[in-house]
Amino acid sequence: MAPTSRMLIEIPSDWPLVGCIAFGIIDRGTNILQVRPSSTCPLSCIFCSTDAGPRSRSRQAEYLVDLDHLLKWFKQLVKLKSSRSIEAHIDTVGDPLTYPRIIDLVHRLSEIPEVKVISMQTHGFLLSYSLINDMEAAGLSRVNLSIDSLDPDLAKRLSGTNQYEVKHITAMAEAIADSKVDLMITPVWVPGYNDAEIPKIIEYALSIKAGKLWPPLGIQKYCPHKRGRKPRGAKPASWLSFYRKLQELEHRYHVRLALRPEDFGVVKDSRIPVVFKKGEKVRVRVVGYGWLKGEKIAVPVRGDPAIITLVNASRVELEAKLPARILACKDGIYVAEPLW
Ligand code: SF4
Incomplete structure (x- = not known):
């Protein structure tokens, strides 16, 4: 499948930054605010729920949000919350490390008194030692790093990217684990593809001492999405069987895998008023x-x-x-x- 070209839209300063899944800020009524500064991704994972990356077939545009614009909206939303312990979770429909000002974003978020945790979700392809140093200095609290296989060929296949080397990602995981930034390894479990890898990933996460303050692992269930990519033959597990398998692994490895909001200090909080009703x-x-x-x-x-x-x-x-x-x-x- 040939990569498709698409337009890059720099969000104008008069666009609101709430309401769209692909950029801005998402408030789901807790003390977590999801921050989405960019939408692009260098990978094309074969299970990607947002059909991101060079091989996307459904996307026509990618977005980039100006840092000051983003922070202005973020601060306004923080004011609506009663919690004085806000988590800024940088999790895009692509990979947040594509944001050119990612370090400045982390740093500026860390200066907001109510922000106590800054976390980021990434597949780590763009990580480097110097970036990890900079993120640590900027005040990043945790990286949720997705490693879906430790087998180099399978990892490449799952990432949909020939240049993907899992060796690089594990080197970066170990550098994060050795830094002040916490590490949570968050594989996507794709039935029929990486079943045998999940126990190995658990052993690996424990061996490098992931999870200083938060759980070391956050195993994600593969859920096919209407416009996402669906790997051939992958049958999604039911939630019941997924949690049963997690329980078995919990007993085998003595580590918590079925995570709850309390594990992350998530509490319900006020939310931005929803201004329209369905059908309106x-x-x-x-x-x-x-x-x-x-x-x-x-x-x-x-x-x-x-x-x-x-x-x-x-x-x-x-x-x-x-x-x-x-x-x-x-x-x-x-x-x-x-x-x-
Ligand atoms: S799963 Fe994540 S890293 Fe992989 S293509 Fe999708 S957005 Fe990119």
Whole structure:
């Protein structure tokens, strides 16, 4: 499959930074705020739920958010929270290490008094020793590092990337484990692909002393998504059988694998008010391209501070004003379709 080219959109400073899954900030009503400064990824994992990376077939645009713009919105959202212990979790629909100002982002987040934890989710392809040093100095608390196989050939295959060398990733894992930054290894368990690797990854995580403050492992269940990539023959486990297998492994290795919100100090908190209801009709102005083919980005004409992703909108022109119906509004992420 040949890599596809797509446009890079630098988010204008007048776009709200809430409402879109692909960039900005997501608030799911806890003391964690998800921070999404960029959307690109250097890998093309064969199980990727967001169809990221050079081999993506469904994406048409990638995004980059200006650092000051992002921090302005982040600080406004922190003010809405009653918790004085906020976790800034940098987890994009790609890999956050593609953000050119990732160190500045960590540093500036660490200067916000309410932010007590800064964590990042990555597959680690872009990590280097100097980047780890810089992230440690900037105040990063934890890296959630996905290592899906320790076998070099399988790891390459799962990453969908010939240049992927798991040796490099394990060297980086060990450097993180030796630093002040905590390490949690977070493999995606893809049934039929890396079943035999999961015990080895657990042994590896324990051997390098991952998990100083938080659990050493966060095994992720493979869940196929409508627009994500689905590896041939991978049958998703039910949640019941997934947790049963985790329990067996917990007994074998004496390590907690079925994680709970309390393991991360997650508490419920106030959330950004959801400004629309499912089914509601709203007049929008189209301001840009959505991340997936056929989508556009819009803002409400009545001025609510929210981004709306318009689906089935290939024929809708930029700057058009039109009515749309809200199809989904979970966690303040708005999806609508044009009505005309
Ligand atoms: S799973 Fe993560 S690292 Fe792999 S392609 Fe998707 S976003 Fe990139």
